[in-house]
Every structure is written in C-alpha cells, then in structure tokens.
Amino acid sequence: MNNIRSIALELWPLDEDLSCRCNGAHQICLRCAVCGYKNNNYSIVDDIPTQQELAQYIDHTNLKPDAINVEIIRLCQEARTYDFASVCVNPYNVKLAKREMDRRTVCSVIGFPLGANLTHTKIEEVRLALKGGATECDMVLNIAELKEQGYNYVLTEIEKIAEICHENGAIMKIILENCLLNERDKIIACLIAKKAGADFVKTSTGFSKSGATVEDIMLMRTVVGDYMGVKASGGIRDTETALAMISAGANRIGASSSLSIIGA
C-alpha cells in the first residue's frame, strides 16, 4: 500500500518526513482534523465481539421511501430492546425517531442516496436533521466531483458538513459508494474524508449496484488509520458477514437485517 503515501503527496504539499501526529498509524501526517479527536470512540477494536455484543456495532436502518410511522416506531423499539448503536432513517423520519429513541442515537442520511445535490442543499438538510434531533449524519459525497478530480470541492463540502455536525456535538460519516469507485478513488476519498474531519468513512448507500466488501473495509481502514471510524453497509444480512467486516476493520455496521445479524 505504498501508493497511499504517494497519493497523499500528490494531493497536498505535505512534509514527507513528518510522521503522523495523531498516532493514527498513518504513513504520513495529513495535518488532518483527526488530531483533534484523539480521544474519540470511533477507532478500531481489538476484540471481535460476540454475537451478543454485536448489537452495539449496528446502525439499525430503515431508509425505505414508503416506510410508514409504525415501521419507524418498530425500528426504534427494536433499537431500544437490543441496544443497537443507533437508528438510521431518512430526514423526514428524524423527528419521529427522536421522539421514540429519547436520548438514544438517531442517525439521518444527507444528500441520500445520490449525493448529486448542491452543497447548500446538503447544508440545509444537515441543519434540519440536527435540529430535529439527529446526532449522527451519514452524507453521500459528490461522486461525480471525485471522478472529475475536483478534490478541493469534495474536501470543502465534507469540511462544511463535518463542521456543522461537530458544532452541534454530532458525528459525521461520509458515504463513498465504493461500487462506483476504483481503488485510487477509494483511497483518495478516504484521505479527503480524514483531512476534512469526517468521523467515519462508510462503504455504501445500499441503493446502488452493490454494498460492503471485506476488501474495501481493509483498504479503508489502512488509509484512515486507527483513529477514525469505518462503517460497513449494504448487503450485510447475517452474523458471519457482519463479523467478517469487523475483523477486516469496520467498527460500525449499517443494516436493516439487524435482528438476523444478532440472532434475535
């Protein structure tokens, strides 16, 4: 993975000899926002959880556009019963989920699932989600801009959304939609996400061609180092797959089949 170092040096005028200040085990210091989050709890885990412990890794998810209230309420009840990390819902469902979850975590998606909105729209959407009670926001990056090598655009957009989240005590995950990216794109997206101060990189929306893979999780963990979150999502429907993702370096799982995963 020597190319991570060389890609980082291509992107930014970094000091080649400066080793990572945040002890993130990175090959080079990106002078990223992660240094500010040394004591976060999004980092890699040493022990593989038991099936019982798995629940705390899972963002229990319902992003169906036709999800009616009773389905969102059931999602929240299950999250409380089994102690899932959060419920992950569409912006429209945030308020209801917050009411049902009380002080527990509600995660909203932003610019979802295409990410092809203007930055201003994403900003408005994240502000409303936070106001509604979300304390985690999963935003889709601008995939076309990444493909166009508009790295400064991508960086600035993530920085702005991350800043708004952090000002409100919320954490921000950036969805890469790996199935539309090549390896170089994925590495660059992870480097940018880290430098921009995102708390997590996340594999997939679950609405495109395919979802999380073990290989992608390993790559993402290698690029972002130990002090940042990696969320595996899309197509994770059983315990075995969830544990494989965690073994590969994921510390959060997005799933709608969460009950099957924990064997409930």
Added chain:
Amino acid sequence: MNNIRSIALELWPLDEDLSCRCNGAHQICLRCAVCGYKNNNYSIVDDIPTQQELAQYIDHTNLKPDAINVEIIRLCQEARTYDFASVCVNPYNVKLAKREMDRRTVCSVIGFPLGANLTHTKIEEVRLALKGGATECDMVLNIAELKEQGYNYVLTEIEKIAEICHENGAIMKIILENCLLNERDKIIACLIAKKAGADFVKTSTGFSKSGATVEDIMLMRTVVGDYMGVKASGGIRDTETALAMISAGANRIGASSSLSIIGA
C-alpha cells in the same frame, strides 16, 4: 372508474354537481389550479407521433451520481442535435447543462429519488435549481405521507414547490413512484397533484423496483383529465414502448436510451 369521483369526494368537500370548469373532462371539479393553465401545452395529444417526431416528447435523462462533465455535455449535445424536449439531470449538474443547452430546456430532479426529505429542503433545492437555470423540476412526492393518508401534507408540499416553479416561469412535475403505490394511492396522488397545481404527474424515478406501465399511464390520464401532463419514465428503452406510453395518454417520456427510442 367511478371510484375516482368518490375518492375525490372523500378527500375534499366538493360540490357533487359542479362539473369541471377547465373542460378537463374530469368527473368532478376539484377547484384545482389547472383552470389557471387552460392554454398550457402539457395536454394529451391526438395524433401518435412518427419516430421522427418522438424526440420532442423525450426528456433526455442522465441521473447517474457518477456522471462526469463530459457525459452531461454529450447528453446536451444529443438533446440539441435531435431536438429532445429537455435534458433531465441531477441538481449538481444543472448549471453545466444550462451552459450547454443555452435557451433550451433543462429539467432538474428535486428530493430525488426517495422524496423522504423535509419540505424545506425540497424548497431550497428547487430554488437553487431554478436559479441555476432549470425551467422544469421533477419532484418526488413524500410517499410515506401519502401512505399515512397525510394528504394535506402532500398537497401543501406540492403546492409550495409548484408555486415557486410557476413564479419563476418553470413547470413542475410530481413523481409518484407508482411501483410503491396501490391503485387507490395512485388515484389520490393524481388528484392531489392536480389540485395542488402540478403541471405533470410522472410515473417513476427509475431508481425503484420498476418503471412506467401502460396501465398506470391510462389510469393517470383518466384521473388528471386532458389539461395536465402525464410523463412516463423508468424502463422505456425502445420505440415500441415509448409509442405505447403515448397511445395510453403520456405526453412526455423520460429516458436515457433516447437515441434508441428515436432510432438515431
């Protein structure tokens, strides 16, 4: 289709004996905004177009989240060459499309493809799209609210967006995502769209389980009458299917396979 009349009477305190003022061939006057658009050009057509005339029915579409600039530019070039009705793109691509299309029509999607955003976010997105040069906006309705029978919410949201579009001389299409709706839902969505002042009802996003069907087009045309647009989209890839949709009552086609459809 007697139930259209009875559903309309269930929804609103209408005068049963008042026949449609806009000559829209409706079974009952909804006191809808359509009366204001008597001389619009969104209405049903009598003659089935030749393959050569087909282009003018087509919103030439690229809504891929990873569509790079050269693909959007090519889309616009094709639209100019073959005289398609518009190009339909994601909000992020509106400015580039406008630059390429000059005075021709750019259509932006709004709240796409899930529609599960807060109304305020859709308002911000439509304002930016219009500012960027879009003169048609295809918005996904709040499907969950429709399912919850939150008809006033759905009506108000469409009214607001339609009003912003009309103030700016733009037309507004409302996407129903028929594959997630039952027949009653579809009838109600069409009645609401008409009453709210949308210019078109549109079958599908192309991002869900399935797309346009001839049966749905016939139903939608029956509900909205003659003086409103009906757009068929999702899975239309050849001339035969496009002509079948037009025969059934569609007066606009959304497609990315537009060149195949017109035999270019």
